[in-house]
Amino acid sequence: MSRNLVARVATRLMETTASTVAAVNEQVLAELVEDLDIDAAFLRHNDHKVRVSKLVAFWPPRRDGSVPDWLTVAHFSSADPILSLCENGKKLTVVRPEPSEPTYARWVAGAQERWGLDAAKIPSPSAAAAPLISGGVTTGQLICMKFRRKKWRTDELNVIQTVASLLAQLQARITAEEKLRNLAEHDDLTGLHNRRALIAHLSERLAPGRPGPVPVLYLDLDRLKSINDYLGHTAGDWFIRTFAEQLRLKAGAKSLTARLGGDEFVVVPDRSMSIETAQKTGEELCTALRDRMTLGGHMITRTVSVGVAVGMPGRDTTSDVLHRADEAVLSAKRAGGNSAAVSSDDMSLQRLFRNDIELHLSGEIDNDALLLHYLPEVDLWTGAIVATEALVRWRHPTWGLLLPESFIGVAESANLGGDLGKWVMRKAIAEFSRWRSRGVGQNITLRLNVSPGQLISRGFVSSVAETIDEFGIDGGSICLEITERAVVRDIDTTRKTLEALKEVGVQIAIDDFGTGYAVLSHLKSLPVDTLKIDTSFVRDLGTSSRDLAIVRAIIGLAEAFDLQLVAEGVETPAAALTLMRHGCHRAQGYLLSRPLPGNAMESLLSSRWMPMPFLADSQALTSSTI
Incomplete structure (x- = not known):
């Protein structure tokens, strides 16, 4: 039974997010009470800054259904002895107060008041408190109480200690995610939302x-x-x-x-x-x-x-x-x-522009008005070109050469995103195949952006497989990039689609990583190969400590999940050097190259390397650049 309990708790905690943690904590305590046949269980978290222990969850509930005020927030200097012992404790502690001690009377009175237990049914109250430890710090306690039996069996104490360890891991993960979320959502100077x-x-x-x-x-x-x-x-x-x-x-x-x-x-x-x-x-x-x-x-x-x-x-x-x-x-x-x-x-100009885009785009997808440019991705240490990202452009008869930001959103809202994405994929893979037939780009990856609509559309996976087979490209050299928000829009459908794409053999990257943050709780279960750090966190590296904090957190996530990492929007030497110092070596951005037409990209790939002039100053690399 104990093994089953621990297994159930571990499985439940793996799936817990910040929005569900309160309910899950209560469920875990309820299972402890039932499986170990104990009378009550409490989960508390420590706040060492003000030296208090805060009640997080308890079971069973009070008779009147209210939240107890007894020791809801307890100061360690004046708290019940079991809480004082656990302020910095590192081992499970069992407390059995004698009838003559104030603690005995307080526990009996509390049991009577909260659950209506008769004093005669509380012959020998005792408590087992297991500390929650993270990073060497006692972050809380899991307290289990008995009112009817004095003895604690070894197997019961082992289960309590194991569950406490699992709860400590959950607490540390939720805290880290909340910290990253707060960094990503708030302005550095004012503390307002960003x-x-x-x-x-x-x-x-x-x-x-x-x-x-x-x-x-x-x-x-x-x-x-x-x-x-x-x-x-x-x-x-x-x-x-x-x-x-x-x-x-x-x-x-x-x-x-x-x-x-x-x-x-x-x-x-x-x-x-x-x-x-x-x-x-x-x-x-x-x-x-x-x-x-x-x-x-x-x-x-x-x-x-x-x-x-x-x-x-x-x-x-x-x-x-x-x-x-x-x-x-x-x-x-x-x-x-x-x-x-x-x-x-x-706002006639803006509306005219939008209406004009929507009106003409559908007729241009299969014409020569659309073209591709390519943005190289470079290993910052060596200058080796390791990948290239296909980016669509539109030669508009009135507005001139339009960048994707001008019409991708319109295409999505007009249900043209799938057709446009299919055109880009087919065009890019065909050109990639021609380069390889001429001995160019043999060891690089072709990156293709996938819209949210494409990702969940019927037949998308088979279309990818057919296109790869048609042009004789190995799937491992193709990487499909999806935005972080697209991932969590329909997580179940997305997970199934990504798993099917992995069977085709392609790589998967999460684009604009860090802007959506909701993907953190799903990252461990998604078949992802690469994280691409969003431009907004990279642009000011070298001057912004907050951006650096977020980038370092993302680098840590990538290392923990054994994922490749690419920084987008590298525009300054300071940003490039900062990334290198902190372990991100692959990047793309205007510092390295602007997007290039297909023939220029082929020529660049044939050289296989790009000059890295900002590396000439080796002193800058070891300086105190943020």
């Missing part, structure tokens, strides 16, 4: 079926540049932090408040609003944030411009609403600032 968190929140609010309209207030501090130029960036940073604190307070705890960077902020109120109500809210916020303050010995009037827009779930995209709000705040600033402006419907 752009990534804002996009995720707005995407959820604008999903079909959600209540609307969804208000968006885009704020831009007036005259921050003057403060930076005259008083310096330190004063400017203080000004921004002070403003952020007031904005969080005035916007309300339930609203999402984000800093996009510089002097730009966004507030998404927690309730739906008409455009008229949103305008009034923006005007009130503008007035509430107006203030006079002393900065560097100067009296400064702080004002803000506010742009107001609303989006309809299922109709408007996140980028649409943010763009309209941004246009509105620019209108407010052009009018002199210190005011709120509402987005109008006069």
Whole structure:
């Protein structure tokens, strides 16, 4: 029975996420109580900063169903002896208080009050407390209690100790994931949410079926540049932090408040609003944030411009609403600032562009208007070209050469993503095959982006297999890249598709890794070969300690799961050198090469190497670059 219990607990904890950990902890305690035939079990976590032990879960529940207040938060200096023993304890401890001790009376009274046990049925209370240990630190305790039997069998104590070890591992994993999530979601200077968190929140609010309209207030501090130029960036940073604190307070705890960077902020109120109500809210916020303050010995009037827009779930995209709000705040600033402006419907250029793209794209997929460019991937230590990523371009008759950001989103919304992706795959593999037939690119990998729609579409796996077979390419030289958010959109379908693709023989990479973070809990079960660190974490490496913290965490994940790692968007020597120092050696980005037409890429591949001029300064490699 004990072995079965431990096996069940281990299996359950492997599948636990931050959203389910509370319920799972309670389930584990319930199984301990039932399988070991004990009377109660408690799980506590330590907070060594303030020297307290916090109750996390308990079983069985109280008679009245309430959460107990008895020792919910207990200070180690004045707590029950069993908690004091476990503050820094490293071994399982059994406590059997004598009837003359205060602890005995307290335990009996607690059992009577919580579960209605008769004092006569509590002849000899005792407790076994196993510490939760992570990284050499006692992070909590698993406490099991008996009121009816004095003896603890060795096999019972072994089970309690083993389950405590499993719970400690779960606690450490959830803590690490929460830390990474917090780093990925918050702005370094102000502590507000960042752009990534804002996009995720707005995407959820604008999903079909959600209540609307969804208000968006885009704020831009007036005259921050003057403060930076005259008083310096330190004063400017203080000004921004002070403003952020007031904005969080005035916007309300339930609203999402984000800093996009510089002097730009966004507030998404927690309730739906008409455009008229949103305008009034923006005007009130503008007035509430107006203030006079002393900065560097100067009296400064702080004002803000506010742009107001609303989006309809299922109709408007996140980028649409943010763009309209941004246009509105620019209108407010052009009018002199210190005011709120509402987005109008006069966005003819943007809408014309989008409508034009959607109208013409379907007819261009099989024509010569689409073409491929290729972005090389390089080993930073040697300069060897190890892979190339196929990127689609569109020669538009009116707008000129369009990059994928201009039309991929439109293609997806118009259900053309599958056709476009199929064209890119077939075109790229055909060209890759021709290169190899001429003795070029024999040892490199061809990377192909897969859209979320493609990933879950019927017949996708067979289409990949047929295309590879048609052009005589070994599957191992093809790597399909899927975004992190696409992975978790339908995790069960995605897992099955990826497993089928692995049977075909292709490699799998998670693109833009770190922006979605929800894939962390599934990473161990997905057949993935490579993680690609998102550009947003790489761009400022060498100057941003927060980005470095996230990148180092991702590098650690890749090492733990034995995955290849590629950094995207390497644009500066500092970023490249920082990546190398911390163990990421494969990269792509404008520092190395811009995307190249097929013939230029073939020529580059024939040389097999790229110059690495930034490595010439060996002192820079060993410097204190962040």
